[in-house]
Amino acid sequence: MTINNNTNRSDTSRTVTRSVAVAIIGAGTAGQNAFRQASKQTDDIVIINDGFWTTTCATVGCMPSKLLIAAADRAHEAKTADIFGVHAEVEIDGKAVMARVQAERDHFVSFSQKQVNDWDDDKKIAGQACINADGNIEVNDECIEAQHIIIATGSSPFIPEGWAETLGDSLLTSDTVFELQDLPASLAVVGAGAIGLELAQAFARLGVEVTLFNRVGRVGGLKDKDVNQQAITCLSNELTLELDSKINEVACDSQDGTLRATIDYCDHHGEQKQWQGERVLVATGRRNNIERLGVTHLGVSLDDKNRPQDLDKNTGRIGDLNVYIIGDANAHLPILHVASDEGFSAGHSVCLNDEQSHLRPPSIPLSIVFCEPQIATVGMSLPEIEAQNLEYVIGKVNFSNQGRSRIMAVNCGKLHIYACAKTDKILGACMAAPDGEYIAHILAIAITNEMSIKTLLESPFYHPTILEGLRSALRHAQEQMSIPHQS
Ligand SMILES: Cc1cc2nc3c(=O)[nH]c(=O)nc-3n(C[C@H](O)[C@H](O)[C@H](O)COP(=O)(O)OP(=O)(O)OC[C@H]3O[C@@H](n4cnc5c(N)ncnc54)[C@H](O)[C@@H]3O)c2cc1C
Ligand SMILES: NC(=O)c1ccc[n+]([C@@H]2O[C@H](COP(=O)([O-])OP(=O)(O)OC[C@H]3O[C@@H](n4cnc5c(N)ncnc54)[C@H](O)[C@@H]3O)[C@@H](O)[C@H]2O)c1
Numbered sequence: 001m002t003i004n005n006n007t008n009r010s011d012t013s014r015t016v017t018r019s020v021a022v023a024i025i026g027a028g029t030a031g032q033n034a035f036r037q038a039s040k041q042t043d044d045i046v047i048i049n050d051g052f053w054t055t056t057c058a059t060v061g062c063m064p065s066k067l068l069i070a071a072a073d074r075a076h077e078a079k080t081a082d083i084f085g086v087h088a089e090v091e092i093d094g095k096a097v098m099a100r101v102q103a104e105r106d107h108f109v110s111f112s113q114k115q116v117n118d119w120d121d122d123k124k125i126a127g128q129a130c131i132n133a134d135g136n137i138e139v140n141d142e143c144i145e146a147q148h149i150i151i152a153t154g155s156s157p158f159i160p161e162g163w164a165e166t167l168g169d170s171l172l173t174s175d176t177v178f179e180l181q182d183l184p185a186s187l188a189v190v191g192a193g194a195i196g197l198e199l200a201q202a203f204a205r206l207g208v209e210v211t212l213f214n215r216v217g218r219v220g221g222l223k224d225k226d227v228n229q230q231a232i233t234c235l236s237n238e239l240t241l242e243l244d245s246k247i248n249e250v251a252c253d254s255q256d257g258t259l260r261a262t263i264d265y266c267d268h269h270g271e272q273k274q275w276q277g278e279r280v281l282v283a284t285g286r287r288n289n290i291e292r293l294g295v296t297h298l299g300v301s302l303d304d305k306n307r308p309q310d311l312d313k314n315t316g317r318i319g320d321l322n323v324y325i326i327g328d329a330n331a332h333l334p335i336l337h338v339a340s341d342e343g344f345s346a347g348h349s350v351c352l353n354d355e356q357s358h359l360r361p362p363s364i365p366l367s368i369v370f371c372e373p374q375i376a377t378v379g380m381s382l383p384e385i386e387a388q389n390l391e392y393v394i395g396k397v398n399f400s401n402q403g404r405s406r407i408m409a410v411n412c413g414k415l416h417i418y419a420c421a422k423t424d425k426i427l428g429a430c431m432a433a434p435d436g437e438y439i440a441h442i443l444a445i446a447i448t449n450e451m452s453i454k455t456l457l458e459s460p461f462y463h464p465t466i467l468e469g470l471r472s473a474l475r476h477a478q479e480q481m482s483i484p485h486q487s
Contacts, residue, residue, distance in 0.1 A: 013134050016145045020046050022350050023137055023146035025129045028055040030327025030343035031152030037347025048139050050128040053116045056154055057336050058108040064178040065198055067101040069370055072205035083409050092207045094183030101178055131294035148322045148350040155286040155328035163250055170252040170261035172281040183208050186277030188263055192219045196283035197371045204239050211275055217244040220375035224382050224430045227414050231432035234373050234412035244268035288331040298323045307331045315345045366444045373413035374436030379428030379447045391421045395477025397469045404464040410434040419477040424452040435466040453478050
């Protein structure tokens with residue numbers, strides 16, 4: 001069977017060389033999960049992948065970035081030990097730092113490679129897939145007709161037009177930065193999203209002279225002005241920030257074998273300035289890899305940012321087509337656990353008649369940026385709550401005087417909890433906070449299970465912990481409510 005709703009059929013059809021029940025395009029986290037789940041139901045399956053058969057997460061994403069951050073945090077702790085009366089001489093061996101990042105990264109990569117190696121060779125095709133006007137998949141010299149197609153082609157770094165040429169060898173992206181053999185002397189990081197923030201702070205902590213540029217005044221996508229401002233205050237203790245700036249031109253030349261990159265920009269006061277240094281890490285966002293895949297031949301419509309329309313956010317299914325677009329490829333929530341869950345759900349639903357069986361329940365939004373303080377958002381954002389005219393209160397805590405945070409000298413940050421004033425339930429939260437990853441998970445569990453603030457406050461909070469800061473914010477929210485049982 002070919003995919004239905006085929007709108008762009010050509011007369012010059014290529015002969016089908018293989019027919020399968022399920023074809024998966026892309027073997028990253030989402031695609032591998034889909035393959036594993038679907039393989040439990042059918043043998044009539046093929047997975048096609050271009051490039052490395054591991055995952056973005058293990059190879060150039062979550063894992064190498066956290067390995068670099070781990071080294072940076074050790075350096076930071078040693079360099080700032082003076083505050084405790086502990087004096088340490090810190091010497092950073094850039095080659096050894098990068099060697100550990102690469103060795104541990106390779107260890108993680110080998111896990112996913114081993115799993116893929118165990119799959120039957122005749123179910124794996126290495127090559128770049130393209131969907132033709134008949135809705136069939138062309139790869140190498142094969143033309144595959146599939147009853148169900150799962151697209152899990154991920155995303156790639158977006159580089160502003162012309163920058164690759166003008167920055168030449170000084171250009172780095174998250175695809176190349178972890179291959180460095182040594183630390184650069186100086187680095188401009190462009191983009192203060194998750195990638196830019198994590199890597200800018202990590203390199204700064206490792207002794208690299210870092211300037212972080214962003215075209216808006218927001219960091220880590222924070223939508224709460226107060227928390228955003230607090231995050232900027234904390235981060236600027238360690239980083240040179242050029243927020244709300246406009247980059248006009250980038251260039252690079254080489255003198256005596258040393259790279260010299262320049263960035264001409266207009267700062268937030270409107271003053272023309274120039275940055276000069278060794279390397280430029282471009283972290284200006286990622287784009288899903290479906291532009292040239294030919295998904296429109298399957299009846300899928302895309303908006304102006306390549307986002308598929310009619311996406312079922314639980315399964316990645318597109319409308320009533322037998323087409324699923326999952327993971328970063330659908331540009332919905334480009335984070336790891338979402339790619340993983342969507343892969344799992346799509347893998348089941350292509351094979352079972354009962355589409356609801358074994359599907360993961362929709363999880364509430366959760367994102368964490370691993371800078372310090374950690375920037376995390378859970379549930380609804382403030383603009384979303386306001387757009388729905390919900391009656392809300394904000395429970396706030398500032399970590400500057402929070403007991404355990406002061407003890408540990410990590411007392412910079414703020415937590416805002418948005419709670420419904422009528423139901424006592426948590427709607428969402430936003431923070432730049434020490435131990436933000438744990439606070440965010442507790443709040444995510446509370447929202448998922450519709451726990452009231454009262455119930456949460458009846459749970460024990462051990463003393464002295466940073467989580468007592470969470471209790472302070474919950475109490476602050478409670479104080480503002482007029483629900484009788486709360487008084
Ligand atoms: C630096 C960095 C740090 C990150 N840190 C975190 C983090 O801390 N936490 C978190 O939750 N998320 C993080 N992410 C995001 C996370 O890594 C991604 O959301 C996730 O890896 C996406 O998985 P995927 O399966 O959708 O895509 P991928 O793993 O990218 O897999 C897509 C596969 O499809 C292949 N492909 C593409 N086009 C074709 C084609 N035409 N034919 C055949 N194959 C094709 C690709 O080569 C690739 O192998 C990070 C990302 C980056 C870049
Ligand atoms: N810890 C995590 O969960 C984690 C870590 C890294 C990446 N990721 C995932 O990877 C995705 C991509 O991350 P990202 O940080 O590249 O993208 P992003 O979209 O989050 O941030 C890009 C930033 O670059 C800025 N920008 C864009 N063009 C610019 C220009 N010309 N000049 C100056 N600034 C410019 C934008 O204003 C924005 O702040 C994220 O959406 C996230 O889901 C997650």
